[in-house]
């Protein structure tokens with residue numbers, strides 16, 4: 001297999017955007033090309049677009065050719081869309097990676113895009129229910145917040161995790177996103193404000209949730225040989241792993257506080273990269289809800305099982321701790337435009353590993369990990385490195 | 388533009404012209420909880436299946452489950468509830484013997500919900516299908532009187 005690197009990256013602003021689906025992807029695509037002066041759309045051989053809800057939120061399917069035409073790309077080797085709910089973006093990066101590693105293409109762009117906010121927000125919330133099992137679970141009104149609330153309930157019961165520990169995740173990530181000009185939320189938040197915010201799905205309060213966000217992100221991947229011609233600072237994909245254990249809440253492991261699929265995906269990525277958890281300098285993890293980040297510390301091996309709560313309280317997942325988790329502000333701070341999120345995590349890894357993250361720069365960052373999930377039993381992990 | 392219309396909704400089509408699982412919904416109308424059983428694997432499924440995920444056989448039997456179970460986990464959602472659903476929504480994972488059934492509790496006071504409490508089947512009507520037949524989903528409600536296994540503590544309430 002050939003080695004593969006990121007050579008360019010760009011984002012749109014994330015938030016409640018006065019912009020349509022096509023405008024968002026154009027914004028991220030332009031920003032991505034601006035980061036690689038040596039490449040033009042004509043050099044792109046493949047395009048993969050991660051998006052979850054364009055059919056419902058933009059009345060549009062067939063979006064890979066739409067995106068290609070918008071950006072003046074004429075794919076000659078690969079054109080596809082990936083849909084894997086909240087992990088659609090990273091699923092797209094894995095396709096592009098595999099295509100290049102196998103020698104089927106040299107330069108592929110991956111775009112992630114979502115337009116979620118609609119004039120009728122009820123419709124926007126209803127659309128989110130398409131990501132869970134409609135016949136057996138969405139038919140009760142299930143969306144993501146109550147699913148993850150079940151995990152929080154059981155993690156609290158089993159390991160004594162507290163509301164204050166959940167709140168610390170939110171404070172950390174909103175502090176990080178206050179240094180990110182692309183983020184949905186840039187004002188930070190106090191511990192008091194988090195624990196006093198309204199209850200969404202017990203025990204998860206407003207600030208312990210990611211919001212409903214519009215946005216797009218783009219990266220360009222190239223073979224090692226081409227990458228070195230294109231830039232002095234390629235960011236290499238060192239490892240990747242994915243595992244899916246179950247779809248419906250009824251079918252998952254009974255202990256919703258343990259996510260073995262995440263441990264499996266991380267294990268595969270570490271093995272491939274030849275590293276261990278303690279080699280990771282920063283991690284962009286899928287904090288769709290505060291409990292998810294706490295469980296991520298445990299399943300990624302940053303701390304023993306059950307100790308995720310104290311880990312965040314002691315500042316071990318922050319700057320000057322063991323590993324900086326969510327330096328860009330995560331999903332809670334940046335927002336979660338579903339298909340764009342995994343790609344935006346890769347954009348942050350690109351900036352951090354090139355020393356271009358500005359105020360958010362993690363000192364001496366050599367290895368970065370990204371984790372994207374699309375449910376408690378479905379996880380994907382990427383490991384990026386300077387070498 | 389004429390009136391806004393909705394062609395599909397979040398509820399399954401339940402008649403035999405639409406699904407092989409019609410017997411499940413037929414039984415639900417008379418307050419019975421069925422599921423599929425694979426005789427080859429001696430395995431009961433939840434949710435009901437059209438093929439057994441262990442052996443891929445499509446020769447499955449319908450069996451009746453007890454209409455009571457206990458609350459394994461629950462959450463009460465006040466905000467972010469999809470339109471057309473009542474607030475608050477009380478979601479629960481209910482243990483019915485070896486199975487875990489994700490469901491919603493109806494006609495239940497949120498403050499009364501606790502892990503370990505006994506619940507019983509109380510199907511809810513969710514609207515007609517295009518043929519005009521009423522559709523039902525397998526919701527539960529707190530069983531009267533019995534506190535179930537009360538050894539488990541209540542952790543958080545809304």
Ligand SMILES: CC(C)(COP(=O)(O)OP(=O)(O)OC[C@H]1O[C@@H](n2cnc3c(N)ncnc32)[C@H](O)[C@@H]1OP(=O)(O)O)[C@@H](O)C(=O)NCCC(=O)NCCS
Pocket residue numbers: 086128143144145200206207208209210211212288336466467
């Ligand atoms: C949590 C949630 C239900 C809140 O929705 P809501 O109560 O209807 O919120 P509104 O859209 O009415 O916004 C009200 C205010 O809260 C803010 N807000 C909304 N969501 C927020 C969040 N997650 N964190 C912090 N603030 C938030 C809004 O910015 C707005 O602020 P303003 O009054 O200053 O403008 C909604 O954000 C949500 O559904 N999030 C989960 C998204 C999801 O499921 N993603 C998939 C994850 S796997």
Ligand SMILES: [Zn+2]
Pocket residue numbers: 425426427428429430439440441442443444
């Ligand atoms: Zn079988």
